Each structure stands twice: as structure tokens, then as C-alpha cells.
Amino acid sequence: MFGDWRAERRSPIMLSAANSLLLPATRMFRIRRIYDDLVPVNQNAILECQRILQSHFSGVTDATVELLIEKLRNPFRQKFRSILYVAERGHGTVQGFAFAMHDPELKFCYLDYLATDASIRGRGIGAALYERVRDETRYLGGLQLYFECLPDSPAACRDPVVRAQNEARLRFYERYGARPVINTAYETPFNPAENDNVPHLMVDRLDLEAPLTKDRVRLIVRAILDRKYGSRCPPGYVDKVVASFQEDPVQLRPFRWKKPSRPAGALRPDRPDRRIPVVINDQHDIHHIRERGYVEAPVRIAVIRQALEEAGLIEVRRARSYPTSKITAVHDRDYVSYLEKACENAPPGKSVYPYVFPVRNVARPPRELSIRAGYYCIDTFTPIHRNAYRAARGGAECALTAADEVLHGQRLAYALVRPPGHHAERKFFGGFCYFNNAAIAAEHLSRSGKVAILDIDYHHGNGQQEIFLSRADVLTVSLHADPRIAYPFFSGFADERGIGPGEGFNLNVPLPDGVTGTDYRRELARALAVIARFKPMFLVVSLGFDVVKGDPTGTWLLTADDLEKNARMIGELDVPTLVVQEGGYRTRTLGINARRFFTGLVESTIRR
Known part of the structure; x- marks a missing residue:
């Protein structure tokens, strides 16, 4: 799916090492939102985000980071509002970041990147960033948070080492109730030969009861594919994937690892960055x-x-x-x-x-x-x-x-x-x-x-x-x-x-x-x-x-x-x-x- 996803599609949500996601956040870092690249401290933080991306995947180019900066300068460039959070130690030492996109009309957010510094382990930075994006989505009136996650079954991921990493991530997201969409063609690759380790579409319902109605989810999936990947999608591909959403409500995979261990709670409106x-x-x-x-x-x-x-x-x-x-x-x-x-x-x-x-x-x-x-x-x-x-x-x-x-x-x-x-x-x-x-x-x-x-x-x-x-x-x-x-x-x-x-x-x-x-x-x-x-x-x-x-x-x-x-x-x-x-x-x-x-x-x- 989405062409050369090995360079492009493994970079989104999957950059954090599994163990950095699984532990509770410490007080050794702060999380702040970056609105633009005008202030020098923000310019340096964005360069650090680039470094983190490129340390994980050689396929991430300067053009990818330039596109991220352009999205900040022009928040609705892709009809999404761009949101960038960085986890910093002190002023300017970025230890991780999350980049999400908000659609105010369809009331959802799409988490595009979540990455931590490869040298940092076990400090809860990935978890803290993910929770911050969840809170932001709720604050903005979003009903669900969408993102992609690589598969954890032998049939979909043949490499046992990679599969173990995928499994750890999916296990983490299940703590929040986030699970893959099933019974659709979302995992269909562009090239049939590239049918290994194709990502799931994940849905985090944010502890809300909003139903996953077929018509609404179809609009969301079309928005994601058109706005984010439209230039690389073959003709008719988006229509085919969207049409594959037939069940109403849309079904999520049953809990495989554990039901949510976090207590469902209201948005935390009093956190310092607000x-x-x-x-x-x-x-x-x-x-x-x-x-x-x-x-x-x-x-x-x-x-x-x-x-x-x-x-x-x-x-x-x-x-x-x-x-x-x-x-x-x-x-x-x-x-x-x-x-x-x-x-x-x-x-x-x-x-x-x-x-x-x-x-x-x-x-x-x-x-x-x-x-x-x-x-x-x-x-x-x-x-x-x-x-x-x-x-x-x-x-x-x-x-x-x-x-x-x-x-x-x-x-x-x-x-x-x-x-x-x-x-x-x-x-x-x-x-x-x-x-x-x-x-x-x-x-x-x-x-x-x-x-x-x-x-x-x-x-x-x-x-x-x-x-x-x-x-x-x-x-x-x-x-x-x-x-x-x-x-x-x-x-x-x-x-x-x-x-x-x-x-x-x-x-x-x-x-x-x-x-x-x-x-x-x-x-x-x-x-x-x-x-x-x-x-x-x-x-x-x-x-x-x-x-x-x-x-x-x-x-x-x-x-x-x-x-x-x-x-x-x-x-x-x-x-x-x-x-x-x-x-x-x-x-x-x-x-x-x-x-x-x-x-x-x-x-x-x-x-x-």
C-alpha cells in the first residue's frame, strides 16, 4: 500500500522503540507545542526532529522535513491543521516528537509521526507524547484518533524480529483501546509483490462512545488517502479502498493483548501547556x-x-x-x-x-x-x-x-x-x-x-x-x-x-x-x-x-x-x-x- 512504504510508511507512528512507549512518563522532560519555525528555539527543535527521523530511517530525506515545516507555516496546506509537539530536556534538547493533523469538519486527528531519540530508552517519552496527542484531539473536539501501525501476525509480517517489535507496539496501543480496523482493503498494497508488513489503519476512540459509522469513516479514510497520499495513489485506488468499508458500524479487531488498563477519563484542561x-x-x-x-x-x-x-x-x-x-x-x-x-x-x-x-x-x-x-x-x-x-x-x-x-x-x-x-x-x-x-x-x-x-x-x-x-x-x-x-x-x-x-x-x-x-x-x-x-x-x-x-x-x-x-x-x-x-x-x-x-x-x- 502507498508505494514504497518501507521508506515512507514505516516512519509515521512507528519510530519509537517499544520499551520507550511502555513505561510511565518521568519529570525529566517537558512537552510543548511548536506553532512555527520563526523563533530560534523552534528552528533548533525542528532540526532535532529531523535528526531523530533520519537516525531511524535513512529513507527520510530533507524534503520530508521541509514538508513538515511547510505544514506548520501553512496549517491547512493539506486541509488539515498541523500540530507538532516536542519532548525536551531543558531548552532545546529534543528527546522525541509527535506530529498530528486535525480535521475540524470531520472531527478527527491523524497521528503522522511519533518518534523518540534512538539513544533514549525507558523514560516514557513516547507514552507521554501519545497521551498529549490524545488530549489535544479531545480538546479540539475530535471523536477519534487515527494512525497506522505495522502488523503482528506471521501471515502479514514474516520477519520474526520485526514482528516482535510490531507486537509490542500494538500491545501498547491496546492499553488505550486503540485497535486495527478489520474486514476492509486498507492493507492492500500498490504493488502486489510488496505484500509483507503492510500497515493497519488504527483507531483510538479516546474513551468516547461515538459510533464508527460507515459513512463517516469512509469520509475520514478518503481524507487521509487523498490529502496525504493522493499524488502517489494510482487512479481508482482510493475509491477501491473506501468502498471496501461495508460494515456499519465499522469493526475493530477484538482485543488481542489486553483491554485498556488506563481509566477512562475526561480531558485534562489544566496541564501547563494550556x-x-x-x-x-x-x-x-x-x-x-x-x-x-x-x-x-x-x-x-x-x-x-x-x-x-x-x-x-x-x-x-x-x-x-x-x-x-x-x-x-x-x-x-x-x-x-x-x-x-x-x-x-x-x-x-x-x-x-x-x-x-x-x-x-x-x-x-x-x-x-x-x-x-x-x-x-x-x-x-x-x-x-x-x-x-x-x-x-x-x-x-x-x-x-x-x-x-x-x-x-x-x-x-x-x-x-x-x-x-x-x-x-x-x-x-x-x-x-x-x-x-x-x-x-x-x-x-x-x-x-x-x-x-x-x-x-x-x-x-x-x-x-x-x-x-x-x-x-x-x-x-x-x-x-x-x-x-x-x-x-x-x-x-x-x-x-x-x-x-x-x-x-x-x-x-x-x-x-x-x-x-x-x-x-x-x-x-x-x-x-x-x-x-x-x-x-x-x-x-x-x-x-x-x-x-x-x-x-x-x-x-x-x-x-x-x-x-x-x-x-x-x-x-x-x-x-x-x-x-x-x-x-x-x-x-x-x-x-x-x-x-x-x-x-x-x-x-x-x-x-
């Missing part, structure tokens, strides 16, 4: 300004975190330490040094607010650090405080840690930080912001490829604009309240498009009071089209919940439902995404707003 890695600075609350009217309070983080944890949307990660050079890559060294010293010297429990500004002579700053605050601040309500530098540095390290999660292959990561950062410019702080977390993360990501920053806070992201204004490798886009009526007042106008090499790489979309969700989505679609044309490798979203009706700092009328719709639109860009928290100060609704936004983003990215 949750967003969230990085939170566990000392953010040391920065607590208690003055009346200072709305940027620690409770904001607690409310958002609780709502996302209760919804099962996140997995919290600890922030890592990074050198100061990661901050000074974005911020002026003198400014960073000043902020550190000024905060260390601030009176305990007191806040120092700028009140003298160098409108005449910026070259002669006063000796007193508290008075010098006006040389580095853009407003009179963002104070120097004993713990401001430590909290701001912690926020920057959260953003860098979350950026590294994306660089290591995560499709979506979230830096839940405070203080916020998008108003902090290269040499200035203000708007409750000290270090520009999104810009620091974008700079870090930009060393691996182009970055787009999408600022969807109510206020203009003047910090990102100023920092990247003359660069063409970082696109900055901001939807915000018209600066003629809203902070920061001096930037965010539509005619600010960048300077020098950055000309055309800054887009401002100022909006009036009273914006509704429909109004906003119209402008968001325009902004997303600009980002799509830029073709970034990474997207950084500066997220503000102050766009929602009732926020004390905003005037718009968006709802939680609007946030979810906005997030789905952003997710449709299909770009590895880092979300960095900015504003949003109505604590009564922060939880539901966060839950709805990230529900939409997860559904359109890591769960698509």
Missing part, C-alpha cells in the same frame, strides 16, 4: 504610595492574579535576576544611577515629589537629589520613594523573564508587573512609571528578530515611542485618548511617525472621549493590519484595563466583553506574544476584565 506563564514580582508591594488619590496600588496585582488563577488560565513563574545592562540598553545610565541613589536617600515612609523643572538650564542640575527630581520627571504626581527603584527593577526583571519564556518557545507569556512602565522614557520617569518594562523586553527580544509593540492602555505609550522613535526594527503602535485632553498631553499625536531610519515605524491612533467597543475595534483592526504588514517575529502588548468604563483615569465605554473580542483580534496575528501589564485602576472590575481578556487571547493563540 496555561499562560505569568511572571510576578513577589516584592512589588514594597512600593506602596499611600497618599490620597494615588491609584497605582498593590491590590491591583492581587485582584488580577486571583481571577486568572481561579479561571485556571495561568501558571506563575518566578522572576530571574538580570544585569543592569539590560535596563541601560533602554534607559540612560545617568538616569538609572540617579533613580537608584535618590530612592536610597529618600526619607523612610515619605514620598518626594518633583517641584522644580529645568525649563531654562538643563545643564546645571542642583546638588540636592530631591530637588533634582524635576530633571528626570515629566509630571508632579510620580514621587521618589525609598522602594521605588527596587520595585521598578523587579518589574523590569519580570518583563525580561517573561520575554525569555517567549524566546524559549512559549507562544504567550504575561508580565504582571507594577509599577507600570509605558510612560518612562530614556531619561525620564512619570505617570507612575520608572522603567519602561515593555521597551526593555522589546529590546531584549529584538536581538532575535523584529518586534512590534502594541500599546492598548488608555494613555499614550510615550515611553516606547521616544525610545524607539528612530529605529526601523521595532514598530511602535499606540491606541489612546487624544493627548489634547488626556495625559501625557505632549505626545501621541497622529503626525508623529518616527524620525530618520524610524520614519513610518511609529503609529499613533488618538481617540476622543466616549469611545465604545465597536469604535475601538474598528481602529484596532487598522492598527493590527499595520502590524501584520510589518511581519514581526514577536509582539509585545502593553495592556491597560483603564480603557474600560468606570476607570478613574479614563473616559471610554468598553466592557469586559469588548476586551475579550479585542484579545481574539490580537491573537489572530498568530505571532509569539508577550503581554506587559500597564494601567487599570478600578479594582472592582480588574478581575473580570483580566479573565475575559486572557480567555480571548488564550483561545486564539495557545488553544487554537
Whole structure:
């Protein structure tokens, strides 16, 4: 069947050694889904998949792997959605992989490849990958999982060594209830002379009761043969095989080895690869300004975190330490040094607010650090405080840690930080912001490829604009309240498009009071089209919940439902995404707003 199946057909599901399938999974590896070959860590993982394939079969060519990559780039190239999982030790050492294809209309998945490193034995990697594909099929609404498996009878496989390997595999799959289809012509070879060791069509019913009706299975078999092997099938071959499915329901071989030993269970929706890695600075609350009217309070983080944890949307990660050079890559060294010293010297429990500004002579700053605050601040309500530098540095390290999660292959990561950062410019702080977390993360990501920053806070992201204004490798886009009526007042106008090499790489979309969700989505679609044309490798979203009706700092009328719709639109860009928290100060609704936004983003990215 299928021509030269010795090179092509023994490579699909059968690459794992039998004993690597039979043992329970350990915690020595992680399994993650790869969505594309854009991120360097994904490129390396795909090369490792190629190595594993070629270590098993010399007949697997570079063209086979190129086809796999093409299927990832164009998921519906063969009218299937392509799904690639890799089992990794650490970051980048691939120990096995599974490649499946999903048909959303016929509601099934076809497992094309499942392979483990030939040097690894007895670690349960094959079993873990197979279970992950089963879960994915169930999650996607699939009713069955199909694949091929070589035969275990002497009449169908004459080589006793090969037959023993086939037997071990079939025995393994019976643990899950998966068995060969019988009484059909599926095992008919193209060439009658090649009638040894021809694969069975296997069906795993996924612990479900969906019947194997003849008409539906015929459609599935035709889809598999046409889409996957159509160019190599002789005329009329597919029709002949499909017509051979006569029994209704379609019959599976009786259990030969053992009935399923796994308890039938529901889909496991809470596994880590279905949750967003969230990085939170566990000392953010040391920065607590208690003055009346200072709305940027620690409770904001607690409310958002609780709502996302209760919804099962996140997995919290600890922030890592990074050198100061990661901050000074974005911020002026003198400014960073000043902020550190000024905060260390601030009176305990007191806040120092700028009140003298160098409108005449910026070259002669006063000796007193508290008075010098006006040389580095853009407003009179963002104070120097004993713990401001430590909290701001912690926020920057959260953003860098979350950026590294994306660089290591995560499709979506979230830096839940405070203080916020998008108003902090290269040499200035203000708007409750000290270090520009999104810009620091974008700079870090930009060393691996182009970055787009999408600022969807109510206020203009003047910090990102100023920092990247003359660069063409970082696109900055901001939807915000018209600066003629809203902070920061001096930037965010539509005619600010960048300077020098950055000309055309800054887009401002100022909006009036009273914006509704429909109004906003119209402008968001325009902004997303600009980002799509830029073709970034990474997207950084500066997220503000102050766009929602009732926020004390905003005037718009968006709802939680609007946030979810906005997030789905952003997710449709299909770009590895880092979300960095900015504003949003109505604590009564922060939880539901966060839950709805990230529900939409997860559904359109890591769960698509």
C-alpha cells in the first residue's frame, strides 16, 4: 500500500522503540507545542526532529522535513491543521516528537509521526507524547484518533524480529483501546509483490462512545488517502479502498493483548501547556504610595492574579535576576544611577515629589537629589520613594523573564508587573512609571528578530515611542485618548511617525472621549493590519484595563466583553506574544476584565 512504504510508511507512528512507549512518563522532560519555525528555539527543535527521523530511517530525506515545516507555516496546506509537539530536556534538547493533523469538519486527528531519540530508552517519552496527542484531539473536539501501525501476525509480517517489535507496539496501543480496523482493503498494497508488513489503519476512540459509522469513516479514510497520499495513489485506488468499508458500524479487531488498563477519563484542561506563564514580582508591594488619590496600588496585582488563577488560565513563574545592562540598553545610565541613589536617600515612609523643572538650564542640575527630581520627571504626581527603584527593577526583571519564556518557545507569556512602565522614557520617569518594562523586553527580544509593540492602555505609550522613535526594527503602535485632553498631553499625536531610519515605524491612533467597543475595534483592526504588514517575529502588548468604563483615569465605554473580542483580534496575528501589564485602576472590575481578556487571547493563540 502507498508505494514504497518501507521508506515512507514505516516512519509515521512507528519510530519509537517499544520499551520507550511502555513505561510511565518521568519529570525529566517537558512537552510543548511548536506553532512555527520563526523563533530560534523552534528552528533548533525542528532540526532535532529531523535528526531523530533520519537516525531511524535513512529513507527520510530533507524534503520530508521541509514538508513538515511547510505544514506548520501553512496549517491547512493539506486541509488539515498541523500540530507538532516536542519532548525536551531543558531548552532545546529534543528527546522525541509527535506530529498530528486535525480535521475540524470531520472531527478527527491523524497521528503522522511519533518518534523518540534512538539513544533514549525507558523514560516514557513516547507514552507521554501519545497521551498529549490524545488530549489535544479531545480538546479540539475530535471523536477519534487515527494512525497506522505495522502488523503482528506471521501471515502479514514474516520477519520474526520485526514482528516482535510490531507486537509490542500494538500491545501498547491496546492499553488505550486503540485497535486495527478489520474486514476492509486498507492493507492492500500498490504493488502486489510488496505484500509483507503492510500497515493497519488504527483507531483510538479516546474513551468516547461515538459510533464508527460507515459513512463517516469512509469520509475520514478518503481524507487521509487523498490529502496525504493522493499524488502517489494510482487512479481508482482510493475509491477501491473506501468502498471496501461495508460494515456499519465499522469493526475493530477484538482485543488481542489486553483491554485498556488506563481509566477512562475526561480531558485534562489544566496541564501547563494550556496555561499562560505569568511572571510576578513577589516584592512589588514594597512600593506602596499611600497618599490620597494615588491609584497605582498593590491590590491591583492581587485582584488580577486571583481571577486568572481561579479561571485556571495561568501558571506563575518566578522572576530571574538580570544585569543592569539590560535596563541601560533602554534607559540612560545617568538616569538609572540617579533613580537608584535618590530612592536610597529618600526619607523612610515619605514620598518626594518633583517641584522644580529645568525649563531654562538643563545643564546645571542642583546638588540636592530631591530637588533634582524635576530633571528626570515629566509630571508632579510620580514621587521618589525609598522602594521605588527596587520595585521598578523587579518589574523590569519580570518583563525580561517573561520575554525569555517567549524566546524559549512559549507562544504567550504575561508580565504582571507594577509599577507600570509605558510612560518612562530614556531619561525620564512619570505617570507612575520608572522603567519602561515593555521597551526593555522589546529590546531584549529584538536581538532575535523584529518586534512590534502594541500599546492598548488608555494613555499614550510615550515611553516606547521616544525610545524607539528612530529605529526601523521595532514598530511602535499606540491606541489612546487624544493627548489634547488626556495625559501625557505632549505626545501621541497622529503626525508623529518616527524620525530618520524610524520614519513610518511609529503609529499613533488618538481617540476622543466616549469611545465604545465597536469604535475601538474598528481602529484596532487598522492598527493590527499595520502590524501584520510589518511581519514581526514577536509582539509585545502593553495592556491597560483603564480603557474600560468606570476607570478613574479614563473616559471610554468598553466592557469586559469588548476586551475579550479585542484579545481574539490580537491573537489572530498568530505571532509569539508577550503581554506587559500597564494601567487599570478600578479594582472592582480588574478581575473580570483580566479573565475575559486572557480567555480571548488564550483561545486564539495557545488553544487554537
